[in-house]
Amino acid sequence: MQAHELAARTRDFLAEHDPVSTPAPDFLRARFDAGLAWVNFPRGLGGLDLPRMLQPVVDEVLAGAGAPDNDPLRITIGLGMAAPTILRHGTDEQRRRWLRPLWTGEELWCQLFSEPGAGSDLAALATRAVRDGDGWVVSGQKVWTSMAHEARWGILIARSDPAAPKHDGITYFACDLTAPGVEVRPLRQLTGEAEFNEVFLDDVRIPDAHRIGAVGHGWQVARTTLMNERVAIGGGPVPREYGLIGVLARVWRDRPGLRTSGGRDELIRLWVAAEAARLAAQRLREQLAAGQPGAEGSAVKYAFALLNQEISGFELELLGDEGLRYDDWTMRRPTVADWGLRTPGYRYLRARANSIEGGTSEILCDIIAERVLGLPREVAG
Amino acid sequence: MTRLLYSEVEEDLRAAVRKVLADRAPWPAVLARIDGDQQYDPGLWRTLAAEVGCAGLPVPLERGGAGAGWREAAVVAEECGRAVAPVPYLGCGQATAALLACDDTELLRRLSAGEVVATLAAPLSTPLGAAPATGVRALAETLTGTVASVLDALPADVLLVPADGDLWQVAAADARITPVVSLDQTRPLADISFDAAPATRLAGGARAARAWTAARTAGAVLLAGEQLGLAEWCLDTTVAYVKQRHQFGRPVGSFQAVKHRLAQLWVRLTQARAVARYAADCLATGDPDTTVAAHLAQAHCSEAAVRAAEECVQLHGGIGFTWEHPAHLYLKRAKSDAIAFGTPARQRDALGDLLRL
Numbered sequence: 001m002q003a004h005e006l007a008a009r010t011r012d013f014l015a016e017h018d019p020v021s022t023p024a025p026d027f028l029r030a031r032f033d034a035g036l037a038w039v040n041f042p043r044g045l046g047g048l049d050l051p052r053m054l055q056p057v058v059d060e061v062l063a064g065a066g067a068p069d070n071d072p073l074r075i076t077i078g079l080g081m082a083a084p085t086i087l088r089h090g091t092d093e094q095r096r097r098w099l100r101p102l103w104t105g106e107e108l109w110c111q112l113f114s115e116p117g118a119g120s121d122l123a124a125l126a127t128r129a130v131r132d133g134d135g136w137v138v139s140g141q142k143v144w145t146s147m148a149h150e151a152r153w154g155i156l157i158a159r160s161d162p163a164a165p166k167h168d169g170i171t172y173f174a175c176d177l178t179a180p181g182v183e184v185r186p187l188r189q190l191t192g193e194a195e196f197n198e199v200f201l202d203d204v205r206i207p208d209a210h211r212i213g214a215v216g217h218g219w220q221v222a223r224t225t226l227m228n229e230r231v232a233i234g235g236g237p238v239p240r241e242y243g244l245i246g247v248l249a250r251v252w253r254d255r256p257g258l259r260t261s262g263g264r265d266e267l268i269r270l271w272v273a274a275e276a277a278r279l280a281a282q283r284l285r286e287q288l289a290a291g292q293p294g295a296e297g298s299a300v301k302y303a304f305a306l307l308n309q310e311i312s313g314f315e316l317e318l319l320g321d322e323g324l325r326y327d328d329w330t331m332r333r334p335t336v337a338d339w340g341l342r343t344p345g346y347r348y349l350r351a352r353a354n355s356i357e358g359g360t361s362e363i364l365c366d367i368i369a370e371r372v373l374g375l376p377r378e379v380a381g
Numbered sequence: 382m383t384r385l386l387y388s389e390v391e392e393d394l395r396a397a398v399r400k401v402l403a404d405r406a407p408w409p410a411v412l413a414r415i416d417g418d419q420q421y422d423p424g425l426w427r428t429l430a431a432e433v434g435c436a437g438l439p440v441p442l443e444r445g446g447a448g449a450g451w452r453e454a455a456v457v458a459e460e461c462g463r464a465v466a467p468v469p470y471l472g473c474g475q476a477t478a479a480l481l482a483c484d485d486t487e488l489l490r491r492l493s494a495g496e497v498v499a500t501l502a503a504p505l506s507t508p509l510g511a512a513p514a515t516g517v518r519a520l521a522e523t524l525t526g527t528v529a530s531v532l533d534a535l536p537a538d539v540l541l542v543p544a545d546g547d548l549w550q551v552a553a554a555d556a557r558i559t560p561v562v563s564l565d566q567t568r569p570l571a572d573i574s575f576d577a578a579p580a581t582r583l584a585g586g587a588r589a590a591r592a593w594t595a596a597r598t599a600g601a602v603l604l605a606g607e608q609l610g611l612a613e614w615c616l617d618t619t620v621a622y623v624k625q626r627h628q629f630g631r632p633v634g635s636f637q638a639v640k641h642r643l644a645q646l647w648v649r650l651t652q653a654r655a656v657a658r659y660a661a662d663c664l665a666t667g668d669p670d671t672t673v674a675a676h677l678a679q680a681h682c683s684e685a686a687v688r689a690a691e692e693c694v695q696l697h698g699g700i701g702f703t704w705e706h707p708a709h710l711y712l713k714r715a716k717s718d719a720i721a722f723g724t725p726a727r728q729r730d731a732l733g734d735l736l737r738l
Contacts, residue, residue, distance in 0.1 A: 252738055268729040268738055272680045279655035283385035290386060299648040368647055369640035373620050376635035 001050055003057045010036055010061040019067035028070055028104040031062075037103045041087065045099050053289045070105045073336050077147060078102040078109035082155050082174075085225045089172070089213040098153070098174065110151035112142040112175060112199055113222065120363045122157075123166045123219060127201060129158035129173070135207045136160075136173070141200055144357070148184045148197040149333065151177055155225060156206075157218045170218035174210045181205070191349045192329040195337055226359075237282055244311045244347065245274035247340070251315065258318050270311050277303040295372045302364045305354035312347040319344055384662040385655055390449075391456045397433055398457050401425075402464040408707040411465055415566040415710070421536040423498075426468040429457075430495025436473055437493030439599075439665075440481065445490030451599065455606035455661035462610030462686075465567045465710045471603055472500030472533025476541050478599035479548065482592035483584045488539060488550065500533040501596050502542040502551075502573055508723030509601045509676060510731045513543035513593055517575060522582075524549055524575040532721070534558050534571040541583065541596075542575070548589040549580040565717035567710055598675050601722045602664045605657040605678035608718050612650055612682075612689035615711050619643065619693045626698075639696060646692055653685040673735055680728035683719035690715035 001009075013034050017027055031037055032046040036058050041047025062069075072079060079102075086098055101107035118125040127140025138158050148154065154175045161169035177184065181204035186194035213221040241249050252259065252267055280303065284296040316323040327343040339347055355361040369375045387395070405425045414420055430436035438454045440446020454474060461470045473492060476499035480489040491497045504514055517526035524544055534540065540556060542549045555578040563569040584592050620643060623634030633639055660678035663671040690712040694701040701708045719725065732738070 249736075249738060264733055264738065265726065265729055268733045268736075271736070271738065272677060272729065272732065275677055276652040276656050276681045279385065279659050280652040283651075283655040283658065286384075286386050292386075296651050299651045302645075302648055303652065362641070365641040365644035366637070368644035369634075373640075373643055373647060375620065375624065375640050375643065376632050378635055378637055378640075 001048065001054075003054060006039065006048075006050065006054055006057045007061050009034075010058050014061070014065050014067070019062070019065045024068035025104060025106065027068055029100065031067075032100050032103055036062075038083075041099075045087070045095055046103055070103060075102070075105045075108060076336075077111055077151075078107075081111055081225045082109040082153070085155060085172075085221060086174075086212065088224050089221045093209070094174070094212065102153075107152040108147055108150050110145050110147045110154045110177070111225070112145060112148075112154040112156040112201075113225075114144045115141060116143055120360055122222070123170065125157060125159060125170070127156075127158040128162070129160045129171055129206070131160070132205070135205050136171075136211070138173070138175070138201050138204045138206055141198065143187065143196075143198050145184075145197045145199050146195055147335070148177065148199050149186065150335070153177065154199070155212075157222050160215055160218070164216065167219045168216055170222070171215050172212045172218035172221040173206050174212060175201070175204065175206055176210070179204050179206070186331070186333065188331055190352070191346055193332040193334055195334055237285060238278060240275060240278065241271075242278070243274075244308055244315070244339070244351075245271060247347075248311050248315045248318075251318065258320070263314075263318060266314060270307070270314060273303075274307055274311070277307055295368065298359075298364045298367050298372075301358065302361055302368075305351075305361055308347075308351040308354045312344065312351045315344045316348045385658045387456065387658075388452075391453055394453055395456050395460055398429065398435065398460040399463070401428055401433060402460060402466055406464050406466050408464075408710070411467060411567055411710060412705075412707055414467055420467055420567065420569050421469065422467045423536055425466065426470075426498065426536070427495055429468060429470075430473070432495075435470070436477070436495045439474075439477060440489060440493045444481070444486060444493070446493040451602065451665040452658075452661045454599075455603060455657065455664075458603040458606030459610035459613075459657075462607030462714075463614045465611065465614075465707075465714050467567050469498050469500060469533035469536050471568075471600060471607065472537065473498060474603045475501040475596040475600040476539075479541050479592040479596035480583070482595045483548065483588065485550075485583055488583075492539075497538040498533070498536050499539040499541060500531065500537045501600070502528045502531055502534065502540045503597075504528060504530045505532045505570060505717075505721045506530065506723070507597070508727045508731070509597055509679060510672075511723070517542055517544040519544045519547060519549065519580065520577075522580055523577040524551060524580045525577055527572065527574045529572045530561060530570045531573055532568065532570060534573055535560060535569060540573065542580065543589065543593055544580075546589060547585045548583045548592050550583050551575065551578050551580045555579055563717070565713045567714055568717075597722070598671060599664060601675040601679050602657075602660045604718060604722060605653075605660055605675075605682040608682040608686035608715070609650070609653050609657045611711055611715055611718070612653060612686045615686075615689035615693035615708075615715075616643070616646055616650060618708075619696045622697055633696075633698075642692060642696065646689055649685045649688060653682045656681045673732065676728045676732045676735065679722055680725045680732065683725045683728070686715040687719050 017030050035043055035048040037046030039048045039050040039055050040052040042049055083102055086095055115125050129136045129138045154177055156173045156175040157170050159169050160171040181202040183200040185198045187196045187198050188194045281300045284300055323344060326345045337350055370377055434447050435457045437446035438449040439451045442448040492499050516528055517524050524542055537553045540551045540553055542551055557574045559572045561570040561572055623639055624632055626633045656678050660674040663674040694708045694712055697708055700706050
């Protein structure tokens with residue numbers, strides 16, 4: 001199907017479903033059923049078996065008509081991690097059950113991977129899953145779980161065979177967070193707020209029908225999830241001076257009183273680094289669209305972590321006295337980190353997590369060194 | 382839109398140039414040449430320019446060129462950088478851009494055909510965006526004065542000389558060209574002096590200023606390509622070396638301290654590739670962002686190339702510090718390239734003015 005045919009199909013859909021008067025959940029369900037949710041997904045599961053690069057055609061027509069969207073930022077874990085994993089490793093029954101409410105945002109998903117004792121070394125996880133009749137009984141503790149307090153489902157990895165080598169004894173599940181034995185507690189971070197949670201699992205029963213992939217194959221399934229996590233940074237192209245560098249450049253332009261000659265060189269050094277990172281991300285998008293999967297995703301994530309930290313640190317110093325003040329230390333529960341609305345001090349503090357969350361910068365360097373450059377693995381401890 | 386990727390045609394061109402350079406200028410040959418008395422390889426340049434057709438890439442067919450563009454020219458620059466090839470590619474590239482902005486047809490045709498070598502008579506360190514140096518005066522169709530540290534003057538047949546606001550053409554035989562003992566041994570500079578040298582005016586006034594700017598901008602973009610290719614050689618060579626070099630009973634490349642340095646260098650090079658490609662595409666399409674893109678490319682690729690060459694020396698250990706290993710050829714070229722067209726600090730200064738920062 002060509003782009004213009006897809007656009008026409010989208011307009012036909014709009015003719016039958018008025019984007020203004022139809023309630024948003026009904027509109028989104030109908031859009032899913034019409035295959036216009038994610039066109040690269042299979043027919044019957046919200047897609048039309050088309051290349052992913054055609055999705056913007058649909059999005060533009062719908063946005064132009066003022067149609068409601070599924071608030072992609074709010075459901076980013078479902079879209080970016082759970083959905084590709086369910087599609088690739090789930091049964092037909094699981095795909096039919098989970099993908100539609102995931103995409104419409106009626107059921108939120110979170111990720112139950114990291115544990116207090118298993119961060120970068122995720123395969124060292126200790127949460128146990130014990131077979132019990134037609135289901136499993138799961139006990140353990142998960143940490144750094146964003147959205148757990150709003151989510152209905154969590155993608156979960158747990159140890160099902162403690163005797164097997166650590167990568168082989170893991171099984172992957174979808175855990176119903178409303179099940180008895182699940183307790184979600186906010187995890188307050190150094191910014192004062194609690195974007196994340198700790199999730200305690202105490203003899204939680206999970207039906208075997210909610211197992212994703214074969215018993216003992218959880219690590220391979222999890223790799224699908226993690227690979228998609230790093231690719232998901234993509235999104236659409238972003239303009240020059242987007243993000244923190246734009247905030248900093250505005251401060252510099254608007255407030256001549258803050259300028260110093262040394263600061264100017266540092267500012268432009270950061271501008272150059274941000275622009276180089278932006279163009280590298282743009283080039284990665286072109287590669288992905290052209291069907292040349294690149295390992296550059298790790299490079300993009302690594303670079304933006306460093307940049308966000310340097311830029312926010314510089315901004316704080318530039319502001320001097322204002323940098324000494326903070327807006328609010330009370331514990332909030334934001335859905336997503338609101339970088340732009342908070343004080344510079346918040347940006348500085350929040351950016352520290354950028355080189356830890358979603359793979360530490362050190363692990364990313366290992367991945368690049370081993371998978372891209374082909375350097376030997378460090379002798380395992 | 383795939384403006385930051387390489388097209389199939391560009392990859393074919395790259396393969397052809399790489400093959401010629403691998404056959405004719407493998408590093409032992411380049412290394413041997415720096416101890417001789419002819420550092421440049423005129424035969425190699427004739428092959429690249431005339432037979433492979435590298436000289437006329439950005440020149441339209443009707444003006445005697447190949448009718449390709451600056452994107453393709455930048456790919457050739459990458460390969461020349463990768464081989465630290467002793468050819469006047471950068472000088473000819475600048476001359477080509479200058480002549481494209483003039484009425485001249487004959488010199489441009491001969492330059493495109495690889496029949497002559499031409500270069501811009503300007504100090505290599507002249508910052509991008511700066512006006513020409515004022516060391517040469519024009520009087521009654523003759524030039525008198527000096528220009529120091531000129532790139533690709535040694536193999537040049539023709540010099541393009543800015544003087545008194547105009548752009549002039551002078552036969553190299555009518556100037557005194559003195560080799561400079563240069564930091565970059567694979568592409569030594571020369572000092573030039575003119576003593577009432579007969580000159581032909583190529584362009585005057587605003588036209589000459591446009592030709593100057595075009596030459597400098599194209600030169601900066603090609604230089605970014607060269608820096609990218611150079612840096613890629615350094616990374617590839619170092620990665621290969623640390624895989625086979627053993628210490629403490631294991632490959633040096635299995636140590637995390639080494640792996641992380643190389644991973645960070647790779648990240649820098651993915652950015653350098655995007656930035657250099659963006660600049661080449663802007664130049665090729667006449668994008669209004671070309672000036673910013675050229676300064677950005679120089680600010681970023683200069684540092685990337687120097688870092689790559691320094692890491693290459695360091696991670697090779699002792700062998701990397703010897704005369705017999707080619708790492709020093711790349712280090713000298715990289716550092717010299719970082720000063721060429723203005724240092725990264727000057728690029729940032731210029732960018733700040735352009736961006737109102």
